[in-house]
Amino acid sequence: MLFNSWEFVLFFLAVLILFFNLPQRFRVFLLLVASYYFYMSWRWEFGFLMLGVSFSNFYVGKQVAKGKNKGWWMALTSFISILPLLYYKYANFILESVEDVSAFFGKPTALPSLEVILPVGISFFTFQALSYSIDIYRQKIEPEPSLAKFLTFVAFFPQLVAGPIERSDHILPQFKEKKYFNWDEGIAGLKIFIWGLFKKVVIADRLSLYVDPVFDNPQLWSGPTLLMATIFFSIQIYCDFSGYSDMAIGVARVMGFKLMQNFNLPYWSSSIAEFWKRWHISLSTWFGDYLYIPLGGNRVSVPRWIVNIFIVFLVSGLWHGANWTFIVWGALHAFYYLVEFLGKQGMKALGLISVLGSPIYKSFKIPVVFVLATYAWIFFRANSIGDAWYISQKIFQLEGGLWWGSSSVTSLLSIALILMLAFVQFGQYKGLVGMYYRPSKFPAWLSASAFLMLLIGISLFGVSSNAFIYFQF
Amino acid sequence: MHSFTSSFKLKIKIASFVLAFFLLDFSIGKFLEQGLFRYYGLRTDSKIAFVGHSHLMLGLDKKAIEDELKIPVSKYTREGVNVAERDLMIDQLSEENPELEIVVYGVDAWMFTGEGLSANSYKLFYPFLDQEAPAAYVKKEAEFLDYWQHKLIKTSRYNEGLISSSFRGYLNNWDNLKFGVVDTLQLKLNVESGNFRQINSSEENRRIFEETLQKLKEMGKRVILVYVPTISYYNHAEPEKFRKELNYFRSLADKDSNIDYLEYLEGWEDQFNYFFDPIHLNPVGQKAFTSSFATDLKKILQDGTS
Numbered sequence: 001m002l003f004n005s006w007e008f009v010l011f012f013l014a015v016l017i018l019f020f021n022l023p024q025r026f027r028v029f030l031l032l033v034a035s036y037y038f039y040m041s042w043r044w045e046f047g048f049l050m051l052g053v054s055f056s057n058f059y060v061g062k063q064v065a066k067g068k069n070k071g072w073w074m075a076l077t078s079f080i081s082i083l084p085l086l087y088y089k090y091a092n093f094i095l096e097s098v099e100d101v102s103a104f105f106g107k108p109t110a111l112p113s114l115e116v117i118l119p120v121g122i123s124f125f126t127f128q129a130l131s132y133s134i135d136i137y138r139q140k141i142e143p144e145p146s147l148a149k150f151l152t153f154v155a156f157f158p159q160l161v162a163g164p165i166e167r168s169d170h171i172l173p174q175f176k177e178k179k180y181f182n183w184d185e186g187i188a189g190l191k192i193f194i195w196g197l198f199k200k201v202v203i204a205d206r207l208s209l210y211v212d213p214v215f216d217n218p219q220l221w222s223g224p225t226l227l228m229a230t231i232f233f234s235i236q237i238y239c240d241f242s243g244y245s246d247m248a249i250g251v252a253r254v255m256g257f258k259l260m261q262n263f264n265l266p267y268w269s270s271s272i273a274e275f276w277k278r279w280h281i282s283l284s285t286w287f288g289d290y291l292y293i294p295l296g297g298n299r300v301s302v303p304r305w306i307v308n309i310f311i312v313f314l315v316s317g318l319w320h321g322a323n324w325t326f327i328v329w330g331a332l333h334a335f336y337y338l339v340e341f342l343g344k345q346g347m348k349a350l351g352l353i354s355v356l357g358s359p360i361y362k363s364f365k366i367p368v369v370f371v372l373a374t375y376a377w378i379f380f381r382a383n384s385i386g387d388a389w390y391i392s393q394k395i396f397q398l399e400g401g402l403w404w405g406s407s408s409v410t411s412l413l414s415i416a417l418i419l420m421l422a423f424v425q426f427g428q429y430k431g432l433v434g435m436y437y438r439p440s441k442f443p444a445w446l447s448a449s450a451f452l453m454l455l456i457g458i459s460l461f462g463v464s465s466n467a468f469i470y471f472q473f
Numbered sequence: 474m475h476s477f478t479s480s481f482k483l484k485i486k487i488a489s490f491v492l493a494f495f496l497l498d499f500s501i502g503k504f505l506e507q508g509l510f511r512y513y514g515l516r517t518d519s520k521i522a523f524v525g526h527s528h529l530m531l532g533l534d535k536k537a538i539e540d541e542l543k544i545p546v547s548k549y550t551r552e553g554v555n556v557a558e559r560d561l562m563i564d565q566l567s568e569e570n571p572e573l574e575i576v577v578y579g580v581d582a583w584m585f586t587g588e589g590l591s592a593n594s595y596k597l598f599y600p601f602l603d604q605e606a607p608a609a610y611v612k613k614e615a616e617f618l619d620y621w622q623h624k625l626i627k628t629s630r631y632n633e634g635l636i637s638s639s640f641r642g643y644l645n646n647w648d649n650l651k652f653g654v655v656d657t658l659q660l661k662l663n664v665e666s667g668n669f670r671q672i673n674s675s676e677e678n679r680r681i682f683e684e685t686l687q688k689l690k691e692m693g694k695r696v697i698l699v700y701v702p703t704i705s706y707y708n709h710a711e712p713e714k715f716r717k718e719l720n721y722f723r724s725l726a727d728k729d730s731n732i733d734y735l736e737y738l739e740g741w742e743d744q745f746n747y748f749f750d751p752i753h754l755n756p757v758g759q760k761a762f763t764s765s766f767a768t769d770l771k772k773i774l775q776d777g778t779s
Contacts, residue, residue, distance in 0.1 A: 006618040409637045459628040
């Protein structure tokens with residue numbers, strides 16, 4: 001059940017009406033049933049997988065809280081939680097990698113490949129459940145006494161399949177509060193939902209019409225075409241993923257729940273470090289809290305810190321997909337991060353610290369960061385390292401004609417939409433246009449007119465239901 | 474009391490927003506629909522209508538034909554329409570254009586091939602959901618929610634391609650915008666490697682086509698089947714099957730005096746500079762072909778024979 005489907009609209013309306021009409025004590029059960037129904041509408045079997053991961057973390061969390069052998073209990077629940085992820089997502093990748101390595105050393109080995117279907121959103125709910133146990137282990141939170149509330153926390157349908165990856169100390173207390181329907185909150189949530197829907201069905205899905213055929217057979221296309229597809233993909237992945245997050249935040253807000261902001265205008269970052277504070281914030285902070293800091297963070301020697309940075313980015317790449325392309329994508333970002341850090345240190349040593357903060361330097365760096373991020377997306381999107389390597393070189397050879405897509409009208413509209421997005425985001429960057437929990441500075445009638453146009457835009461230009469890219473993670 | 478007043482005001486605002494949406498949706502939908510009617514020549518007093526898919530769309534210059542014949546013609550051609558959809562298009566034309574006397578039906582060797590054309594081609598008729606025949610057809614083919622979304626929200630019936638066509642209708646612009654010439658080297662390689670659309674005619678499609686011809690005859694409308702040029706590399710990829718399809722079209726004209734058949738292959742299929750891709754003419758090809766076709770059509774109209 002996709003957010004951009006009528007099935008979801010009907011489902012959500014039913015949940016909403018029931019939610020606000022049920023006594024408080026039954027509401028969490030409603031959310032639990034609705035969340036499992038939502039998840040099991042993809043493949044019902046995987047509902048039991050999520051239930052297993054949730055049970056493991058709930059009961060082991062209690063044992064961890066008791067303090068006795070908590071290290072062992074923590075290791076056990078981590079193993080139980082990560083095992084399905086390893087099997088469904090990485091088993092074939094590991095087998096193929098073993099084949100490649102053995103072939104490299106002159107001893108080719110044929111290993112069987114597993115016929116597995118990746119459960120939707122497995123990386124999201126695994127990380128969300130695991131963060132709960134780790135937080136108990138660190139004595140940051142107390143174990144949740146209610147099984148129903150904990151199961152709902154892991155399965156909460158707005159953010160279940162593609163995030164934001166929430167923390168228990170942010171969501172669980174919200175299940176305990178009595179919610180009253182509030183028109184202002186409801187409308188604010190709908191506005192966020194509509195903006196997310198627009199980004200998804202009007203921009204991202206339209207761009208995919210150009211991007212998919214080009215990236216699927218890159219050798220058939222000229223340098224300018226590959227360049228255009230790369231830029232389009234950079235916008236597509238942003239609109240697809242941030243669109244989903246917006247819809248999740250919007251849906252939850254209508255019901256009175258506040259999810260964390262997952263994107264904060266990442267393409268307006270003036271450094272790679274800033275980019276990662278603005279892109280997929282819930283995942284970046286997850287890796288920061290549960291991987292980078294346990295590794296020692298930056299309170300270690302410089303060589304160890306460099307290793308830490310690489311580990312975090314490589315794991316982040318691997319989290320996104322079981323393919324070397326994702327690992328290279330992560331490594332590329334680690335490389336950017338470190339070069340940027342060294343550059344900054346060098347400028348400080350040269351006494352150019354005032355330059356770093358100057359608005360001109362900052363506005364110069366925004367497009368640079370966009371170009372670097374876009375270049376790295378080639379590895380993220382390409383079907384293989386070979387394709388990615390080919391594209392990453394070919395885009396600099398501006399020979400051959402530019403393909404205008406199967407419909408030049410569609411491609412021209414795509415460019416117009418990207419310009420519109422940039423215009424709106426400039427307004428958001430400057431704090432004029434409303435964004436998530438920050439209201440607009442424009443009069444209400446103007447804001448309402450803008451949303452009216454967005455709705456008409458979705459109706460006129462919305463591309464039919466395509467699944468979200470991030471579901472596969 | 475204050476809470477009641479502010480809640481009432483809010484509800485009025487929401488109701489106004491919903492009303493504004495449907496008003497805007499209705500206005501834009503109607504505007505686009507009128508433009509499309511103009512573009513496709515529906516609801517006009519045309520005596521001749523061209524019906525087909527993109528092959529005929531890019532092959533014939535409507536304005537040049539009108540200038541040559543001095544009568545209004547309709548060019549109702551849609552990308553990806555199969556024989557079943559063309560049958561419905563003819564129903565639409567017959568209903569909307571009472572003066573219609575002749576249907577020029579674009580044919581090609583692949584028109585009975587089931588695969589390749591979109592299974593979702595019923596979506597092409599979303600803009601005409603306010604008309605009885607297309608609405609019944611879409612209702613039969615589409616899913617329940619899909620149908621009602623398009624029935625209730627008029628703007629959702631359109632996409633940028635249809636919007637562009639609608640505006641072109643208002644601007645009286647039917648120009649072929651497929652500039653460029655087919656890459657014959659690549660095409661040759663594709664054909665040699667088997668990478669081309671094969672002819673796999675289905676008897677079901679052939680039956681639908683014959684029923685359309687019979688229906689037109691019963692309605693007293695004359696039929697001209699026209700084979701717009703397709704490139705020789707493609708035509709000779711499966712020579713036997715291709716010849717069989719041509720013989721079929723020729724036999725239809727031989728058997729039925731209501732049907733004429735005009736074939737433009739010999740002398741055309743090797744004019745590579747006329748082609749945008751294997752089956753579509755570019756503006757140069759369109760101009761040359763339209764000129765020839767207009768002369769032949771004029772002769773048919775004057776003599777009553779081909």
